[in-house]
Amino acid sequence: MTARILGGGALAAVSGGALAACSSDEPSAGGSTEISPVTFQLGWLANVENMGIYIADDGGYFTKAGLKTTIVPGGPSVSVGPLVASGKAFVGLDSVDTIARARKEGAPLKVVGATLQKNPSAVMSLAKNPIRTPQDLVGKRLGVQQSGTEIYNAFFKANGVDPKSVTYVPVQFDPAPLVNGDVDAFASFLTSQPIQLKRQGVETEAFLLADFGYGLWADAFVVSEETLADKKKRALLVNVLRASVQGWQDAVADPARGAKLAVEKYGKSLQLNADEQLLTAQSFVPLIATPETKTNGLLTMSKEGIESNIKTMGSVGITTSADELFDTTILADVFQGKATV
Missing domain, CATH: 3.40.190.10 (Periplasmic binding protein-like II)
Known part of the structure; x- marks a missing residue:
């Protein structure tokens, strides 16, 4: 993807x-x-x-x-x-x-x-500690690629969330930081990283940005x-x-x-x-x-x-x-x- x-x-x-x-x-x-x-x-x-x-x-x-x-x-x-x-x-x-x-x-x-x-852009979390809405990210660590920072700032503002209330952790596209506990959630694609982890036996949850106004x-x-x-x-x-x-x-x-x-x-x-x-x-x-x-x-x-x-x-x-x-x-x-x- x-x-x-x-x-x-x-x-x-x-x-x-x-x-x-x-x-x-x-x-x-x-x-x-x-x-x-x-x-x-x-x-x-x-x-x-x-x-x-x-x-x-x-x-x-x-x-x-x-x-x-x-x-x-x-x-x-x-x-x-x-x-x-x-x-x-x-x-x-x-x-x-x-x-x-x-x-x-x-x-x-x-x-x-x-x-x-x-759009397949999604926020992925571990099934044992799910994050299901933008509001659930307040006070949490979100792994974000450098290219996505501007998008997530706008996304949070559109959903009434202060971007500063979410800690951005720089990541690449490998979801290892989520599995290792370095972040609480991970900026992903619904068609990519969740499938990658599923094949490794790691269960995740994800919500689409598209379901929260990201058209x-x-x-x-x-x-x-x-x-x-x-x-x-x-x-x-x-x-x-x-x-x-x-x-x-x-x-x-x-x-x-x-x-x-x-x-x-x-x-x-x-x-x-x-x-x-x-x-x-x-x-x-x-x-x-x-x-x-x-x-x-x-x-x-x-x-x-x-x-x-x-x-x-x-x-x-x-x-x-x-x-x-x-x-x-x-x-x-x-x-x-x-x-x-």
Whole structure:
């Protein structure tokens, strides 16, 4: 799981697509028999976080949509926004706040869909000494990575907690300080450290920041304004999103399939652990398939959700507006008033 999910700061040819290095991507749209090449830039490594995209590729959804999709893994040194803005990638995945910051620096980017409706950022504690709310952290020691301090200051203030009433202990992403008793709680990702400790026999509890007002979508679909303005490219984008939704629908219904593809095909070179990837896949499902997406469709961006993202970004000094950052018309064309495709 990417450390950038909290707040932006974070191989072989396959049927219907490929995992490869980035190349210039100038798609063309034509008749139904024409195949259009597109480069899909992932926001992180080729692990189960991207299982819906793998299924869309492996299941032939991209191909049926007239797309030859090259899936490019990301990583800690990959900046998605510049690749999309320059045309080296047709579409990419990134956190909403990272895209907003890029726009402020002049990048002509827009968000057209959101995979993770609930941000995986969470506060983890030991089950034998659980911490279940922000208020429970008053007087306690919270292990926080340096990149998360600003976020947690804003999070506590939004929940009526004085940040100074919580002792921040600098940590990395290894949860050992929690197990060793050096901290009472640990800034984690619901899809990462709790699973790591579970496999070691350590029982934990965790609460999502998203359940306490932290509205920040992750693995959001980002495209260039030029793509949205070009009729042919926009049509391709609708096809990319439709196939992606189909892949994610299958992944939500059968996360074991997504885990298998990550381990045996798309992330094979990473030598991923099958049991861990399955647990991780299962932990992603409720963050993606929320009551709202069950009503409006996966990747959906409701007015209320957009407003929550804008408010959360505003709390850390990122100012934007719905019209400036988001475009909901692509998903409207994908779903045509339905909740599935």
